[in-house]
Amino acid sequence: ARAITGAPTTTTQPAPESTDRRATRRRFLMTPPTEFDVVYAINAWMDPSRPVDTALAMRQWEDLVAVYESLGHDVVRATPGPGLPDMVFAANGGVVVGGIAVGARFATAERGPEAVLYREALFAAGVEVVHEPTHVNEGEGDYVVVGDTILAGTGFRTDRRAHDELARLTGREVVSLQLDDPRFYHLDVAVFALDDDNVAYYPGAFDAAGRAELERRWPDAVLADEHDALVLGCNAVSDGRHVVVAHEATSLIGQLAARGFVPIPVDLSEFRKSGGGVKCCTMELRPAPGATELRPA
Numbered sequence: 281a282r283a284i285t286g287a288p289t290t291t292t293q294p295a296p297e298s299t300d301r302r303a304t305r306r307r308f309l310m311t312p313p314t315e316f317d318v319v320y321a322i323n324a325w326m327d328p329s330r331p332v333d334t335a336l337a338m339r340q341w342e343d344l345v346a347v348y349e350s351l352g353h354d355v356v357r358a359t360p361g362p363g364l365p366d367m368v369f370a371a372n373g374g375v376v377v378g379g380i381a382v383g384a385r386f387a388t389a390e391r392g393p394e395a396v397l398y399r400e401a402l403f404a405a406g407v408e409v410v411h412e413p414t415h416v417n418e419g420e421g422d423y424v425v426v427g428d429t430i431l432a433g434t435g436f437r438t439d440r441r442a443h444d445e446l447a448r449l450t451g452r453e454v455v456s457l458q459l460d461d462p463r464f465y466h467l468d469v470a471v472f473a474l475d476d477d478n479v480a481y482y483p484g485a486f487d488a489a490g491r492a493e494l495e496r497r498w499p500d501a502v503l504a505d506e507h508d509a510l511v512l513g514c515n516a517v518s519d520g521r522h523v524v525v526a527h528e529a530t531s532l533i534g535q536l537a538a539r540g541f542v543p544i545p546v547d548l549s550e551f552r553k554s555g556g557g558v559k560c561c562t563m564e565l566r567p568a569p570g571a572t573e574l575r576p577a
C-alpha cells in the first residue's frame with residue numbers, strides 16, 4: 281500500500297481503489313469549443329437570447345480533457361470549423377466500433393458542414409475505414425455502444441433507416457429505440473453504457489416499447505430520475521470504473537457510488553445551454569479487435 285504522507289503529487293489521481301471495477305483505457309476525439317456559442321435553436325434547450333460565457337466554456341472543456349487524461353485516457357483533438365458553434369459536440373460526428381467509422385449526416389442544415397470535417401478528423405486520427413452514410417444520423421449522439429450491441433435512437437434526429445445501414449456497415453447488432461420527449465432529443469442524453477454489460481438510463485425519455493426493451497436486456501440497470509436527466513446526468517462517460525458525470529446529477533452519482541463505480545463529477549454548465557454535456561463533447565475511437573490501440577495520427 282502507498283503511504284499517504286509522502287510528497288504531494290502534481291497530477292489528479294482517481295479515487296482510491298475501493299472496488300474491483302476495472303477501467304479500460306479509452307481513446308477519445310474531442311473538438312475545442314473555440315467556435316462554441318448558442319446562435320440558433322435546433323433543440324428545446326437552446327435559447328439564443330441567453331448569453332453563453334465562452335471563456336468559461338473553454339475552461340470547462342479543458343477541465344474535461346484534463347480529467348480524461350488524469351484517468352489515463354488519450355484525447356485526440358479535432359480542428360473546429362469556422363462558424364460551426366456546435367462542432368464542440370464531437371459525439372455527433374460519427375461512431376467508431378472495431379476500428380470502423382460510420383460518419384454522420386446531420387438532420388439540420390446548421391450542422392451539415394460538420395460531417396465532412398469529422399470524416400477528415402477520423403482519418404487523421406488513424407481510423408482507416410470511414411464510411412459516408414446515406415441516411416441521416418448524428419453519430420454517437422444517437423448511437424450508444426454497449427459491448428457488442430449498439431443502441432440506436434430515433435424520433436428527433438437520426439433516421440430509422442440509418443440503424444439498418446449501421447448494422448450492415450459494422451456487422452453489429454443494432455437495437456432501435458424510439459425517443460419520446462423533446463428534451464431528450466438524442467439517445468446519448470437518455471442512456472449511457474456503464475461497461476460492456478450494463479447501462480444507466482432515464483426511462484421517461486423512451487416510449488413504452490423502448491422501456492420494455494431496455495428492461496428486458498438490462499434488468500439490473502441504474503435508473504436515473506428526472507432531475508438527474510434534466511442536468512444531463514445520463515450524458516456521462518464511463519470507462520468501466522470511473523464515471524465522468526454532471527456534478528448536479530446527485531442521486532445518480534449516489535447510485536453509481538453504491539454500485540462500486542467511482543463518479544468523477546464535472547461542471548459543463550455552458551454546454552448545457554446548447555443541450556450538451558460530457559458525452560456530447562466526446563467521441564470514442566474504439567479499436568479493431570486485437571489492436572491495442574488505433575494507429576496514432
Ligand code: ARG
Pocket residue numbers: 322323326366369371372391420421422466468469554555556557559560561
Ligand atoms: N446543440 C447541439 C445540437 O442540438 C447539441 C448536441 C449535443 N450532442 C449530443 N451528442 N447529444 O445538435
